[in-house]
Amino acid sequence: MYKLFLTLRYLRKRRIAYFAIAAVLLCTAMVLIVMSVMGGFLDQLKFKARGLLGDIIVDNKSYSGFPLYEEFIADIAQWPEIQVATPVLYSFGLLRFQDTAQTHTVRVVGIRLEEVYEVNAFKHGLYYEKYYPGTTTLAEQQQPVIGVDLNAEPIELKNSKGEVLGRGARPLLPPPYEAALQKSWAAGVRDDETPPTEWTEICRDAGIPIIVGEHEVDPSGPPVLTGDSWPGLIIGRDIIAKRLADGTYKRYSMYPRGCVVTLTMIPTTGGGSVDTPIKQPFRYTDDSRTGIYEIDSQHVYCDFALLQKLLHMDAAERVDPESGAVVGTVPARCSQIQIKIHETVGGRPVNVKALAQRLQEHYLSYATSPRFKLSIGDTQLVEYVEAMTWEESQSHIIAPVEKERQLVTMLFAIISLVAAVLVLCILYMIVLQKTRDIGIIKAIGGSSGGVALIFISYGAAVGIVGSTLGTVLGYYFVRYINPIQDWLTRVNPAWQVWDRSVYSFDEIPHTVRGHDMVAVIVAAIAASTLGSLLAAWRAGAMQPVEALRHE
Amino acid sequence: MSSPLLVAQGVQKTYVMGRVQLRVLRGCDLRVAPGEFVAIMGKSGSGKSTLLHILGALDVPQAGQVLFHDEPVFAPPGRRRFATSALDVLYGYERRRIHYRRFAFGFVFQFYHLLPELNVLENVLLARMVGASTFVWSRQRARARADTLAVLGHMGLAERLRHRPAELSGGERQRVAIARALVHKPQILFADEPTGNLDAVAGAELMSLIKGLHAEGQTIVMVTHDPTVAGQADRILRLEDGQLRQV
Numbered sequence: 172m173y174k175l176f177l178t179l180r181y182l183r184k185r186r187i188a189y190f191a192i193a194a195v196l197l198c199t200a201m202v203l204i205v206m207s208v209m210g211g212f213l214d215q216l217k218f219k220a221r222g223l224l225g226d227i228i229v230d231n232k233s234y235s236g237f238p239l240y241e242e243f244i245a246d247i248a249q250w251p252e253i254q255v256a257t258p259v260l261y262s263f264g265l266l267r268f269q270d271t272a273q274t275h276t277v278r279v280v281g282i283r284l285e286e287v288y289e290v291n292a293f294k295h296g297l298y299y300e301k302y303y304p305g306t307t308t309l310a311e312q313q314q315p316v317i318g319v320d321l322n323a324e325p326i327e328l329k330n331s332k333g334e335v336l337g338r339g340a341r342p343l344l345p346p347p348y349e350a351a352l353q354k355s356w357a358a359g360v361r362d363d364e365t366p367p368t369e370w371t372e373i374c375r376d377a378g379i380p381i382i383v384g385e386h387e388v389d390p391s392g393p394p395v396l397t398g399d400s401w402p403g404l405i406i407g408r409d410i411i412a413k414r415l416a417d418g419t420y421k422r423y424s425m426y427p428r429g430c431v432v433t434l435t436m437i438p439t440t441g442g443g444s445v446d447t448p449i450k451q452p453f454r455y456t457d458d459s460r461t462g463i464y465e466i467d468s469q470h471v472y473c474d475f476a477l478l479q480k481l482l483h484m485d486a487a488e489r490v491d492p493e494s495g496a497v498v499g500t501v502p503a504r505c506s507q508i509q510i511k512i513h514e515t516v517g518g519r520p521v522n523v524k525a526l527a528q529r530l531q532e533h534y535l536s537y538a539t540s541p542r543f544k545l546s547i548g549d550t551q552l553v554e555y556v557e558a559m560t561w562e563e564s565q566s567h568i569i570a571p572v573e574k575e576r577q578l579v580t581m582l583f584a585i586i587s588l589v590a591a592v593l594v595l596c597i598l599y600m601i602v603l604q605k606t607r608d609i610g611i612i613k614a615i616g617g618s619s620g621g622v623a624l625i626f627i628s629y630g631a632a633v634g635i636v637g638s639t640l641g642t643v644l645g646y647y648f649v650r651y652i653n654p655i656q657d658w659l660t661r662v663n664p665a666w667q668v669w670d671r672s673v674y675s676f677d678e679i680p681h682t683v684r685g686h687d688m689v690a691v692i693v694a695a696i697a698a699s700t701l702g703s704l705l706a707a708w709r710a711g712a713m714q715p716v717e718a719l720r721h722e
Numbered sequence: 723m724s725s726p727l728l729v730a731q732g733v734q735k736t737y738v739m740g741r742v743q744l745r746v747l748r749g750c751d752l753r754v755a756p757g758e759f760v761a762i763m764g765k766s767g768s769g770k771s772t773l774l775h776i777l778g779a780l781d782v783p784q785a786g787q788v789l790f791h792d793e794p795v796f797a798p799p800g801r802r803r804f805a806t807s808a809l810d811v812l813y814g815y816e817r818r819r820i821h822y823r824r825f826a827f828g829f830v831f832q833f834y835h836l837l838p839e840l841n842v843l844e845n846v847l848l849a850r851m852v853g854a855s856t857f858v859w860s861r862q863r864a865r866a867r868a869d870t871l872a873v874l875g876h877m878g879l880a881e882r883l884r885h886r887p888a889e890l891s892g893g894e895r896q897r898v899a900i901a902r903a904l905v906h907k908p909q910i911l912f913a914d915e916p917t918g919n920l921d922a923v924a925g926a927e928l929m930s931l932i933k934g935l936h937a938e939g940q941t942i943v944m945v946t947h948d949p950t951v952a953g954q955a956d957r958i959l960r961l962e963d964g965q966l967r968q969v
Contacts, residue, residue, distance in 0.1 A: 172859040173851040184839040611835045614780055615902065616824030616852040619816075716781040719835060 174621055177612070178628040181601070188633060191590075191597045191699075195637025196644060198587035199695045203645030205583045206687045208652070209576040211680020216572055219462040220565040222292030225509035227527050228564040229534060231555040235439050236260065236484055236504035238549050239537050244508065246533065251516045252526055257286035258505035260478045264436040266410070266471060268426060269452075275410055277471045279436060281478030281505075284309050290511045296460040298408065299428060302360060302383040303351035307457040309474035311400040314429030314454060315345045316387040318394035326377045342374075342382060345394040356380035364419050385427045402477055403456030404432060409468035411458045418678070429454050434471070438482040449481050462676060479503060489546075502549060523560050531558035587698070590637075594630055594702035602626060602706045609710050610718025623711030630703020631696055638695035642688050652679045725792075727941055728754040728777060728910060733786035734964075735772050746772050748964030749786065754910070754943055759936045761955035762945045763969070768961045770945040771914050777943060778827050778912040779819040790826065795819060824853035828903030832915035834895040836887040836902075843883040846870045846902045853906065866905075873901045877931070893924030900931065904940075911935065913944040917951055929954055 182188055231237045244256045260281030267274045284307075288294045300307040319340035328337050343349055362383045367375075374381045389395070412420035432453050438446040453473060460467050479485045489499040510530070512521055537543055538553045545553065562569060602609070609622055648655070656679060659666040669679045730752040737744045746769030754760055764770045775781035777788060779795050788795040797815045823829075836845045850866040851859060859866075874880060877897040887895055896916060903911055913932065917925035925948075933954055936942055944955060952958050958969040 172854055172856045173848055175856075176848075176851060180839050607835065608837050611837060612848075612852070614778075614823060614829050614831075614835070615849045616820055618820050621852075714781070716775050719780070719831070 173612075173617065174625045174628055177625050178632055181605075181625075181629055182632050182636070185601060187597055187601065188629075191594045191633045192637040192640070194590040194593045195634055195695050195699055196641040198590040199638045199641025199691055200645035200648060202580065202583050202587055202694075203642060203683065203687060203691045204649055204652075206576075206580050206691070207645070207649045207683045208680050209579055210684060210687065211682050212676070213569070213572050213576055214682075215462070215676050215680060217562070217565075217569060220568065221561045222295075223461050223463070223466065224561045224564060225290040226512045226523060226561055227510040227530060227558055228561060229508035229510065229530060229556060229558045230506070230564070231552060231557065233506075233552060233555060234262070235552060236506045237552040237556050238502035238504050238545070239534075239543060239553065240505040240508055241503065242543070243534055243537070247510070247530065252512050252521050254511045254513050255286060255289045256508055256510040257283050257290050258475060259287075259507040259509055260475055260482065260484065261506040262436050262438075262478065262482055264434045264471075266406075267433045267435070269431040269433065271425070276469075277407075277410070277434075278469050279434060279478060280470055280472045281475040282309075282472050283475045284472075287509070290509045293459065293461075296408075296462070297405065297457045298460070299384055299457040302355050302362065303348050304355055306348055306351045307403070307405065309403040309405070309456070309472070309477070311402050312429070312454050312456060313396035313400055314387060314398045314427070314431075315348045316389050316395050316397050317342055317344055317382060318389050318392050319343060321393060326373065326379065328373050340390070341379060342388075342390075343394045344382060344386070345396050349394065352380045352382065365422075366419075385422045385424050387427045387429070398429070398431070398454075399452075401431060401452045401454045402474055404434070404453035405457045405459050405472040406432070406455055407467040407470045408458040408460040409464060410471070411455065426455065428456070431455075434473070436481060438484070446483055451477075451481055475505075479505070499544065502543075502545075504552070527558040527560050527563075531556070534558065584694070587695075590695070591698035591702040594633055594699045595705055598626055598630055598633075598703045598706035599709070601629075602710045605710075606713065606718050609713050610715050610720075613713070613715035614719065619711040622713075623707040626707035626710050627700060627703050630707070631700045633703075634696035634699025637699065638692045641695065642692055645691075646683050646688070649681050649683050652681050725755075726753040727756045727758075727791065728752070728943070729789040729792075730773075730777060731787050731789070733773065733776055733783045733788065735769065735776065735781070735783050745964055747776075747783065747786075750961070750964070750966045752777070752959070752966055754941060756909075757936075757939050757941055758957065759933075759942045759955045760944070761952035761958045762943070762961055762966070763947060763949070763952050763958060764945075764961035766947060769964060770947075770961050773961065773966075774912050774914050774943065774945045778829050778910075779822050780829070790822060793818070795822065825906055826909045828906070828908035828911045830896070830899050830903050830911065830913040830916050832918040834887070834892075834899045834919075836895060836898055838887055841884050841886055842874065842879055842890070842898050843870060845887070845898055846874060846905050849902045849905050870901075870905055873905050874898075877901045891924070892920050893927060896920060896924075896928055897931065900928075900935075904935070910941045910943060913942060915946055916944065917946070917948065925951070 229243070240258045244258065247253045247256060260279075262279045262281070264277055264279045265274055266277045282293075294300060297307055320343045321340070323341045325338040326341050327335055328339050344352060362371075362381060365371075365383065371381045387397070408414075408420060411426055412422045414420055432455055433450060434453060435448055435450045437448050459470070459472065476485070484504040486503040487501045488497045489501050490496065491498045512523065512526065514521060534556050535554065538545070538550050609617075612622055612625075613619075653669075656667065656669050659668070730750055733747050733750040734745070735747040737746060746767075750773055752760075762770050762773065772781060776783050779788075782796055785799050795815070795818065837848065840848065847866060847870045850862075850870065854862055854866075871880070871883075874883065877900060879894065879897055879901065882890060882894060887898070890898065896919070900911075900916070911932075916932065917928055920928060929951055932942060932944070936956075942955075944951075946952050959966045960969050961967075
């Protein structure tokens with residue numbers, strides 16, 4: 172009983188213990204913040220990667236792609252684990268905005284838009300699709316031009332003080348776009364990305380849906396769809412807009428929705444040889460943000476069938492070069508198949524890794540199947556196909572970040588040993604200062620173990636108080652890490668740690684996981700208790716008389 | 723003469739300071755009967771305090787034995803190389819000494835030796851607390867507190883309960899130390915120069931208090947160099963050349 176009593180009393184009365192508590196507090200908070208931010212970073216990376224790819228990827232990592240994807244998709248569609256599968260094509264190209272000298276080397280991705288919507292989270296990253304649902308299409312289209320509603324009553328234009336500035340015509344988009352805007356407006360979708368302007372304020376006051384994004388405008392006539400029809404192209408957001416320090420994007424009026432862009436690509440044959448470059452105009456229909464900068468700054472997305480045709484990867488007749496006779500069919504090729512699976516089948520969770528293995532075995536069986544008459548070249552393309560879980564396919568990104576997280580956490584944990592050493596030093600100092608007290612306690616009947624336990628409890632108490640306060644500090648710091656960093660940036664822009672124009676994610680990860688908190692607290696208490704052992708041993712080993720005589 | 727409470731037989735103690743060996747006790751013999759008040763006198767550095775510490779189980783002799791109720795306080799000399807060694811613990815002598823310090827002996831020091839972080843009440847109560855487990859303490863707390871308040875009242879410290887040692891006079895501090903030594907009703911009270919740090923008036927008051935305790939039947943072994951203080955005892959012994967002699 173006296174051990175607890177004296178421990179608590181020394182904790183309260185010996186102010187030097189506050190330094191030990193402060194050291195444990197800061198180390199606990201530091202490790203928790205590092206674990207949470209790095210762990211959150213990794214989680215976000217995984218989440219984004221999964222959202223981009225689906226659950227299982229079938230790929231042969233060849234620019235030439237692989238055949239028999241339609242047959243494979245048809246086969247596996249019968250499997251109970253498979254929800255949906257879609258082929259994807261990858262190529263490279265040069266993107267040029269019309270009437271500008273602006274060019275970008277890009278990775279061209281051919282997708283079946285509706286299927287991709289089902290397989291992964293691609294839809295959630297589209298900008299115009301959010302405000303004009305259903306208008307983002309990779310099919311041929313014209314450019315929408317904002318006009319005015321000549322039949323409607325003019326809008327009363329007021330400034331922010333409510334003063335009437337005049338009257339103006341109501342802006343309108345061409346019917347499909349206007350209908351889509353009305354629909355999202357009615358559903359409560361509002362633009363939270365663009366800073367409001369005087370015009371948007373006027374529209375809001377007048378109850379008119381605010382036209383979001385950049386469009387061609389003709390204020391003298393009705394809204395129209397204009398120009399030649401070209402296929403739609405979705406462009407990575409970091410190509411078409413500038414990312415600002417606050418994480419939002421600045422769009423340029425020179426790149427309105429529906430503007431013409433040109434892609435120049437180099438097709439390859441099934442044998443891997445390069446064909447004549449082809450050039451194809453598109454219309455910018457939307458822009459995509461996955462949250463991974465490397466993708467958003469390089470990828471453009473067009474229709475799968477169109478890209479397949481442009482790259483000469485669609486099905487074709489096989490012609491004998493000597494006789495000129497048609498001798499068979501060259502199968503169509505794709506670069507990748509993305510598959511979304513059911514999480515459970517018959518109430519049992521699906522083993523994704525085992526399923527990927529089965530899918531790979533199934534596909535590889537095509538190489539020797541009598542169903543298909545493949546050329547030697549096509550057989551080679553089939554044989555290199557692999558099926559991977561999304562984690563395996565992204566392991567080149569995830570594994571280094573995972574290692575980095577472990578390394579940084581370990582480094583900070585080692586630094587935190589300073590706290591244990593500090594606890595040792597402070598307790599040892601307290602033992603030296605309290606030598607006579609130890610003698611007194613022993614003289615009135617305190618045992619060696621009891622006296623040692625006072626200092627072990629003292630170390631543990633320092634750990635408990637320090638780690639609890641440190642966990643609270645770390646928790647709230649992580650939780651409010653973004654406002655803190657915004658505040659620091661406001662005070663001095665040079666103090667901006669998380670530059671949203673550089674990092675893939677808008678926000679610093681700000682979630683603290685329960686098991687991280689428990690681990691940090693347990694480690695801090697253990698370290699503090701260990702730090703007290705030497706002092707406790709010395710205190711326990713003291714002879715009462717020697718301690719009483721201590722000057 | 724009734725059966726002795728405490729017996730010292732041939733107690734020897736030598737301090738080793740580098741190459742110098744200082745034999746302070748060269749075979750001390752002593753018998754203390756229940757209710758007796760024994761004073762040990764001697765010159766400064768003669769080994770009085772060392773003898774008292776050995777009698778009170780705070781120090782370990784190199785040779786000789788101390789018997790309390792005919793029970794040996796120390797391990798046999800051959801096993802006494804390390805004072806609180808594993809052997810001591812194994813044979814139970816260390817535990818025995820802790821038990822005596824908790825329940826049978828009370829010690830009063832010349833320099834009071836109160837814990838500065840605790841107030842008067844807590845300093846005295848601690849002596850009761852040390853001997854109790856958490857479970858026992860939860861049941862005995864009220865009684866221990868009542869006993870403590872009674873002892874402190876007896877010492878005239880009822881108004882000083884919440885004061886820290888630093889806020890008390892020398893005489894008051896020594897009375898707190900006596901209260902702490904008495905709170906568990908010890909069979910023997912050891913007092914090491916109890917008036918040595920007090921002025922004449924405070925010293926006289928304290929001796930009056932100690933005499934009162936003796937009158938109530940308390941066995942007391944006191945060390946002093948002051949013949950006036952020693953004169954209050956039933957029996958006076960002088961420590962000379964490391965041995966005790968009857969005065």
